[in-house]
Amino acid sequence: MRCYELQGPGGIDALALVDKPVPQPGRGEVLVRLTAASLNYRDLLTVKGGYGSRQKFPLVPLSDGAGVVEAVGESVTALAPGDRIIGSFFESWIGGEPSEARMRAALGGAVDGTLTEYRIFPAHALVRTPAHLTDIEAATLPCAGVTAWSAVVKLGGIRPGQTVLTQGTGGVSIAALQIAKMAGARVIATSSSEAKIERLKAMGADVVMNYRTTTDWGRKAREITGQGVDLVVEVGGVGTLNESIRATRIGGTIAFIGVLAGAPASELRLPLMVMQQQRLQGVTVGSVEDLQALANALALHQVKPVVDRVFPFTGAREAFHYMSSGTHFGKVAIAIG
Numbered sequence: 250m251r252c253y254e255l256q257g258p259g260g261i262d263a264l265a266l267v268d269k270p271v272p273q274p275g276r277g278e279v280l281v282r283l284t285a286a287s288l289n290y291r292d293l294l295t296v297k298g299g300y301g302s303r304q305k306f307p308l309v310p311l312s313d314g315a316g317v318v319e320a321v322g323e324s325v326t327a328l329a330p331g332d333r334i335i336g337s338f339f340e341s342w343i344g345g346e347p348s349e350a351r352m353r354a355a356l357g358g359a360v361d362g363t364l365t366e367y368r369i370f371p372a373h374a375l376v377r378t379p380a381h382l383t384d385i386e387a388a389t390l391p392c393a394g395v396t397a398w399s400a401v402v403k404l405g406g407i408r409p410g411q412t413v414l415t416q417g418t419g420g421v422s423i424a425a426l427q428i429a430k431m432a433g434a435r436v437i438a439t440s441s442s443e444a445k446i447e448r449l450k451a452m453g454a455d456v457v458m459n460y461r462t463t464t465d466w467g468r469k470a471r472e473i474t475g476q477g478v479d480l481v482v483e484v485g486g487v488g489t490l491n492e493s494i495r496a497t498r499i500g501g502t503i504a505f506i507g508v509l510a511g512a513p514a515s516e517l518r519l520p521l522m523v524m525q526q527q528r529l530q531g532v533t534v535g536s537v538e539d540l541q542a543l544a545n546a547l548a549l550h551q552v553k554p555v556v557d558r559v560f561p562f563t564g565a566r567e568a569f570h571y572m573s574s575g576t577h578f579g580k581v582a583i584a585i586g
Contacts, residue, residue: 250269250365250367251266251267252267252269253310254307254308255307255308255309256306258298258306259298261570261573264296266563272369273322274320274321274322276323276324277322277372278369278371279328279372280319280320280322281318281367281370282317282318282367282586283314283367284316284384284584285315285316286313286315286582287313287314287385287389287392287393287582288569288581288582289392289393289420290507290572292310292311292312292362293569293572304358308361308362309361310357311362312338312356312357312362313363313388314356314388314391315334315336315385315388316333316336318331318334318375319367327372333377333378333384334376335377335387335391336368336374336391337374338356339355339536342535343374343537351536363388364565364583366562373537376537376541378544379544382547382554389556389582392420393420393421394554395534396532396533397421397425397482399532399535399539401428401504402432404504404530407432407434407480409432409433409434411434411480412436413425413481413482414439414470414478414482415437416483416484416489417439417440417441418440418442419484419579420579420580421482421507422484423578423579426453427452427554434479436453436456437455437456437458437470437473437496438454438457439458439460439466440457440460441461445578446459456473466492467493471498477497478497478498479498479502480502481493481501481503482504482506483503484506491518494517494525497522497525498525499526499527500525500528501527501528502528505529557577557578557580558571558577559582560582562583562585568582
């Protein structure tokens with residue numbers, strides 16, 4: 250089988266396409282023929298050495314993947330060859346509260362990921378692909394999709410009539426917009442591109458602001474709602490946290506996910522967050538049960554993830570470079586086979 254491998258933090262162009270034997274499933278395991286994978290910001294960090302000495306090498310990268318069951322090991326009864334499946338990001342986190350043990354086996358980081366033609370998964374870490382999704386679409390769900398689900402539904406607890414603010418047009422933000430609308434929420438979205446702003450409106454965003462021309466978008470969001478938003482899906486990190494604090498209502502939640510925006514322009518408004526009794530909630534993907542819940546919701550509402558561009562397996566490096574450019578709207582995917 251062919252797979253991409255990193256021997257060390259050498260950057261995108263250090264990704265090497267290598268040949269390895271096809272593994273065989275053991276007891277409780279499933280051999281999956283991967284047909285699609287997708288990229289996340291964490292995958293860029295991994296390839297560029299952003300996790301430092303904590304990173305395992307050699308490594309098969311990528312966190313998200315979908316495919317078809319090729320063979321099952323002893324005692325596996327819930328799946329059979331030919332079944333279409335999605336692999337969960339945390340293989341050991343089946344459900345319940347997060348823990349160090351449950352979050353240890355993260356695909357494309359602590360263990361080999363999905364940029365490979367075949368991979369062994371524990372049977373309990375697989376979810377059936379919703380019938381209305383292609384494998385490419387399904388491959389966007391485990392990391393970005395579940396992160397958005399956790400932020401909006403599981404941890405954010407958003408209900409119909411509430412307001413969610415999303416930032417930018419990456420995979421998590423677009424998924425959060427879709428999930429918030431499924432939940433009956435109002436969505437305020439931000440972007441720096443007028444073309445992307447029009448696409449956000451077409452997707453159902455109720456209000457869209459250009460954060461380059463409306464630099465005080467947090468104040469504006471509070472003004473629009475009258476009291477502030479119920480939830481901010483914060484993917485910028487400390488660089489956008491001040492405006493997120495301004496945007497959030499008293500008692501509201503900031504789902505803290507990303508680190509895209511760098512350092513803040515001024516001192517963090519942590520006293521304001523305290524005085525307003527806001528909750529800063531860290532979000533790192535979710536469990537197998539969360540992936541199943543997301544798949545169920547998408548099937549019920551017949552919602553499809555947004556895929557910006559699909560690259561061939563031999564063009565994996567180009568896919569990384571494209572995502573690094575930041576021009577994508579939604580997910581960047583790779584067709585494996």
